[in-house]
Amino acid sequence: NAGVMQNPRHLVRRRGQEARLRCSPMKGHSHVYWYRQLPEEGLKFMVYLQKENIIDESGMPKERFSAEFPKEGPSILRIQQVVRGDSAAYFCASSPKLAGSSYNEQFFGPGTRLTVL
Amino acid sequence: GDSVTQMEGPVTLSEEAFLTINCTYTATGYPSLFWYVQYPGEGLQLLLKATKADDKGSNKGFEATYRKETTSFHLEKGSVQVSDSAVYFCALMMGAGSYQLTFGKGTKLSVIP
Numbered sequence: 001n002a003g004v005m006q007n008p009r010h011l012v013r014r015r016g017q018e019a020r021l022r023c024s025p026m027k028g029h030s031h032v033y034w035y036r037q038l039p040e041e042g043l044k045f046m047v048y049l050q051k052e053n054i055i056d057e058s059g060m061p062k063e064r065f066s067a068e069f070p071k072e073g074p075s076i077l078r079i080q081q082v083v084r085g086d087s088a089a090y091f092c093a094s095s096p097k098l099a100g101s102s103y104n105e106q107f108f109g110p111g112t113r114l115t116v117l
Numbered sequence: 118g119d120s121v122t123q124m125e126g127p128v129t130l131s132e133e134a135f136l137t138i139n140c141t142y143t144a145t146g147y148p149s150l151f152w153y154v155q156y157p158g159e160g161l162q163l164l165l166k167a168t169k170a171d172d173k174g175s176n177k178g179f180e181a182t183y184r185k186e187t188t189s190f191h192l193e194k195g196s197v198q199v200s201d202s203a204v205y206f207c208a209l210m211m212g213a214g215s216y217q218l219t220f221g222k223g224t225k226l227s228v229i230p
Contacts, residue, residue: 006160043208043220107160
């Protein structure tokens with residue numbers, strides 16, 4: 001069973017360009033989470049999605065950032081008009097639907113390292 | 118808000134040395150506590166967890182005990198190996214049905230032969 005896949009692993013963009021980060025969850029997982037790790041910081045929650053639904057986007061910057069998890073295909077984190085401050089590692093995690101579980105273990109991908117020049 | 122503080126790295130140890138990585142937390146309520154490990158080029162993997170006070174999580178020779186009185190969850194291993202070289206993250210999650218993990222900054226461990 002393949003793990004969580006993220007691509008690209010490294011992405012370089014110039015200021016003002018768009019960045020698209022992809023995440024394929026583990027097989028059978030219907031919940032996806034995105035986290036961002038700024039330099040010298042811990043991972044910070046950004047957004048939680050289920051298929052075709054955004055459940056919680058309380059950690060997403062209000063402008064330029066959007067996320068989706070379509071019925072078919074990977075989850076996409078999209079950053080428009082990137083700025084230098086967007087340079088970070090972006091991690092995706094997925095979890096299965098566990099009815100009645102008090103904790104859904106999140107399985108993490110290797111991350112995408114975004115560098116904005 | 119909830120937060121996790123872990124010791125600054127990097128930490129360099131000789132093989133077979135004793136390892137402690139300190140982790141303390143601030144939370145309203147009683148969180149579940151976790152240690153994740155990230156090996157070079159890979160994603161974070163759950164190493165161990167504890168869901169209530171005095172629980173001890175253990176895996177691969179690593180242990181951590183949930184101490185409510187000191188709000189701590191220190192990671193220990195009696196004898197480290199070169200293969201333990203990685204970045205270790207302490208994290209918490211609040212309450213049943215929650216999903217937001219709050220992470221510390223990570224501690225890079227290098228074990229030399």
